[in-house]
Amino acid sequence: MQKNTEILFEHLGLIDYKEAWEYQEKLFNSVLELKVQNRKAEADAQEPTPNYLLFCSHPHVYTLGKSGHESHLLLNEEGLSAKGATYYKINRGGDITYHGPGQLVGYPILDLENYFTDIHKYLRFLEEAVILTLAEYGIPAGRIPGLTGVWLDHEAQQNPRKICAMGVKCSRWVTMHGFAFNVNTDLDYFNNIVPCGISDKAVTSLAKELGHELPMAAVEEKVLKHLGQLFGATITTATHEEGY
Numbered sequence: 001m002q003k004n005t006e007i008l009f010e011h012l013g014l015i016d017y018k019e020a021w022e023y024q025e026k027l028f029n030s031v032l033e034l035k036v037q038n039r040k041a042e043a044d045a046q047e048p049t050p051n052y053l054l055f056c057s058h059p060h061v062y063t064l065g066k067s068g069h070e071s072h073l074l075l076n077e078e079g080l081s082a083k084g085a086t087y088y089k090i091n092r093g094g095d096i097t098y099h100g101p102g103q104l105v106g107y108p109i110l111d112l113e114n115y116f117t118d119i120h121k122y123l124r125f126l127e128e129a130v131i132l133t134l135a136e137y138g139i140p141a142g143r144i145p146g147l148t149g150v151w152l153d154h155e156a157q158q159n160p161r162k163i164c165a166m167g168v169k170c171s172r173w174v175t176m177h178g179f180a181f182n183v184n185t186d187l188d189y190f191n192n193i194v195p196c197g198i199s200d201k202a203v204t205s206l207a208k209e210l211g212h213e214l215p216m217a218a219v220e221e222k223v224l225k226h227l228g229q230l231f232g233a234t235i236t237t238a239t240h241e242e243g244y
Contacts, residue, residue, distance in 0.1 A: 003114045004048035005231065008238040009224065012056035017063065017088060017099060020056055020107070027052050027109045028176040035111065035172055049111040049174075053227070053235065055220055056107070058099040060085035062193060065167050068095035072194040083192065092177035094148070094167035096193050102184030102207075104220055108227075112173040115231055119170050123148060126179050129226040130164045133181075136222055139209055150181075152204060161202040163209075181223065182206065184213045 012020060031049050038046040062073055062085060073087065073096055080087055099105055112122060127143060130150045134141040141163065142154040150164035164181040182205035190203045207213045228235045 002048060004050065004111075005114055005233045007051045007053050007108075007110070007228070007231070007233045007235045009053045009055070009235050010238055011220070012054055014101065015056050015058065017058045017061040017086065020054070020058065020105075021088070021090065024054065024107050024109060024176045028171075028174060031109060031111055031174045032172055035174070049114065051111060051114060051233070052109040053224075054107040054109070055224070056105050057101055057103055057216075058105060060098075060100045060189060062087045062096060062098055063092075063167075064089045064096045065092045065094035066090075067093060072096040073192070074194070075192045079192070083189070085189070085192075090177070092167040092169045094165075097165045097167065097180060098189045098193060099180055100185060100189055102182075102186065102205075102213075102216070104181040104183050104216065104223065105178070106181070106223065106227075107178045108175055110175050110231075112170070112175060115233075117173055119168075122170075122175065123166060123168065125227075125230045126166060126168075127164070128230055129223050130179065130181055132226045133219065133222040134163070134206070137206065137210065137214075139206070149179075151201075152209065159202065161204040163204050163206065181219075183216060183219050 034047060034049050060083060064070065127150050131141045141150050141152050144151050144154050144160060148166040149162050151160050151162055153160045164179055166179050168175055168177045184207045185205045187203055187205055187208065224235060
């Protein structure tokens with residue numbers, strides 16, 4: 001069966017975290033089901049698996065991954081309510097993070113068997129798309145050994161600060177969850193958690209580094225371009241009516 005490298009892209013706008021999570025699960029499960037059917041079918045009856053990419057932002061929310069510690073959330077229920085934030089334990093890897101307005105959240109639901117079967121390479125590609133985007137704004141960024149995500153001052157590490165967090169789930173080489181890139185994010189919300197379980201490093205945003213807010217659409221366009229180039233994919237903008 002020929003591999004399908006096309007990615008169907010949809011921008012969900014500002015959307016409740018749980019609603020986006022359920023939508024991801026729907027797409028994720030549909031790809032898994034097709035893979036199971038293909039394994040039972042004759043070669044000429046197998047269907048190529050689709051790949052999806054969702055961009056969005058969320059109202060203020062804290063999410064805790066499977067390997068996280070609840071103590072890394074520094075707010076009780078009253079504190080969450082006062083901040084206008086919600087809290088979810090979710091099924092991705094990683095610890096606790098924050099999502100909110102002004103942040104670019106990307107959820108790739110990809111069948112990696114259409115590209116390569118290497119989860120570490122996959123994570124590095126997500127990071128690289130953000131690193132290349134930051135370079136277009138004149139900001140050098142990279143990785144810190146042993147830590148996921150995209151960092152500034154990653155080499156000298158005199159003031160290392162994370163600008164993009166990662167957390168993914170992968171089953172039968174199908175991915176979900178993804179990355180959270182701080183563009184115009186209100187960084188004060190990170191003061192209420194131990195971000196990603198790391199207490200000795202700071203968090204930053206593109207707006208903070210440049211000293212002004214950025215048009216979100218322009219940043220999103222750059223990230224989308226780099227993701228397409230890295231994965232060797234044709235990215236097609238789609239809607240629910242076009243196969244979702």
